Amino acid sequence: MGHNSFGDKVTITTFGESHGAAVGLIMDGLQPGLPLDLDFIQKEMDRRRPGGNSLGTPRKEDDKIEILSGVYEGIITGTPLTIIVENTNQKSKDYSNISEVFRPGHADFTYTHKYGIRDPRGGGRSSGRETLARVAAGAISKLYLNRANIICEAATIQIGNIKVSQSECNWDERTSNELYCPNNAKAEEMRNLINDLREKGDSIGGIIECRIKGLPVGLGDPVFDKVEALLAHAIMSIGATKGFEIGEGFNAATLTGSQNNDEINSEGFITNHAGGTLGGITSGQDIIFRVAFKPTPSISLSQKTIDKNNNNTEITIKGRHDPCICPRAVVVVEAMSSIVILNLMKEISLEDK
Numbered sequence: 001m002g003h004n005s006f007g008d009k010v011t012i013t014t015f016g017e018s019h020g021a022a023v024g025l026i027m028d029g030l031q032p033g034l035p036l037d038l039d040f041i042q043k044e045m046d047r048r049r050p051g052g053n054s055l056g057t058p059r060k061e062d063d064k065i066e067i068l069s070g071v072y073e074g075i076i077t078g079t080p081l082t083i084i085v086e087n088t089n090q091k092s093k094d095y096s097n098i099s100e101v102f103r104p105g106h107a108d109f110t111y112t113h114k115y116g117i118r119d120p121r122g123g124g125r126s127s128g129r130e131t132l133a134r135v136a137a138g139a140i141s142k143l144y145l146n147r148a149n150i151i152c153e154a155a156t157i158q159i160g161n162i163k164v165s166q167s168e169c170n171w172d173e174r175t176s177n178e179l180y181c182p183n184n185a186k187a188e189e190m191r192n193l194i195n196d197l198r199e200k201g202d203s204i205g206g207i208i209e210c211r212i213k214g215l216p217v218g219l220g221d222p223v224f225d226k227v228e229a230l231l232a233h234a235i236m237s238i239g240a241t242k243g244f245e246i247g248e249g250f251n252a253a254t255l256t257g258s259q260n261n262d263e264i265n266s267e268g269f270i271t272n273h274a275g276g277t278l279g280g281i282t283s284g285q286d287i288i289f290r291v292a293f294k295p296t297p298s299i300s301l302s303q304k305t306i307d308k309n310n311n312n313t314e315i316t317i318k319g320r321h322d323p324c325i326c327p328r329a330v331v332v333v334e335a336m337s338s339i340v341i342l343n344l345m346k347e348i349s350l351e352d353k
């Protein structure tokens with residue numbers, strides 16, 4: 001099995017299964033000399049942690065990071081940087097009923113057909129827990145990007161049919177509620193919806209918007225490595241993602257050229273319908289993209305499925321699952337975006353931006 005790594009100049013490799021000994025990260029290609037801010041990395045991990053807010057799964061994990069290599073006296077050495085997080089709160093018996101039966105909406109059916117062997121405990125390699133290694137890599141990427149004043153922030157702008165429109169969006173409010181929603185009143189509506197569905201044993205999807213500020217002109221290439229293509233790859237590699245759009249995105253199909261073009265004057269672009277990229281290359285404007293997450297596949301309502309011998313059956317999923325993935329995925333979206341931008345920034349000196 002390949003493809004446990006991502007990135008070309010700065011590579012990340014994630015390893016571990018949800019209920020194995022640990023989940024971890026190897027990050028290679030880092031510029032030596034940067035202090036590793038452990039508090040910042042741990043805070044980023046805590047943003048993703050299960051049990052970290054009232055909306056998620058009741059599963060409590062500490063997600064304490066342990067550095068195994070690549071750091072000496074608090075400074076990144078440039079050798080492969082390895083981080084692990086021990087799995088301390090496994091309840092594998094919760095998953096005994098899914099080892100032979102495929103959960104609708106999860107990876108079980110395809111994974112079993114392709115590889116023949118699968119660790120069913122907690123979703124194994126296809127668990128949302130794998131993303132903690134991405135968040136560690138994203139936090140380290142942010143440490144480098146922050147030096148170049150590049151900021152990557154995401155927010156939950158829609159849960160089910162509850163949407164924050166552009167006029168209702170107050171970006172600063174995203175840090176004052178556990179949903180990372182840029183409107184506290186809408187966050188309350190979203191919270192009620194999520195809790196309602198949790199009580200019914202169901203789940204719900206949503207949309208996360210990400211904004212990357214402080215970018216130079218010139219990141220990305222015109223053909224296969226367009227900056228939006230690299231971002232789409234990174235973002236759609238996160239579990240449960242179902243859509244990616246940049247700038248006007250799908251709405252661009254409804255606009256005329258005169259509405260959609262970003263006119264330019266001597267002070268710069270007048271609008272940003274493009275979402276910060278033209279011809280695959282950053283324009284110096286903010287990159288703005290959105291990603292749709294499907295409802296959490298593991299739900300406790302009864303659903304039709306088959307077992308591995310193709311017998312019809314029904315499944316009711318036990319275990320502890322998030323009724324909505326978005327609140328915990330916000331930091332994962334920021335992480336994957338930061339890793340992409342750090343790779344592109346490797347083409348130019350961070351100091352020379």
Ligand SMILES: Cc1cc2nc3c(=O)[nH]c(=O)nc-3n(C[C@H](O)[C@H](O)[C@H](O)COP(=O)(O)O)c2cc1C
Nearest residue numbers: 106107126127128239240241297298321322328329
């Ligand atoms: C942060 C995060 C947390 C997740 N938590 C759960 C969960 O508790 N239960 C679940 O069934 N799926 C969860 N998922 C989604 C599954 O990992 C994902 O749906 C599954 O791997 C199938 O992949 P696909 O949805 O991309 O087809 C989570 C995903 C992320 C990114």
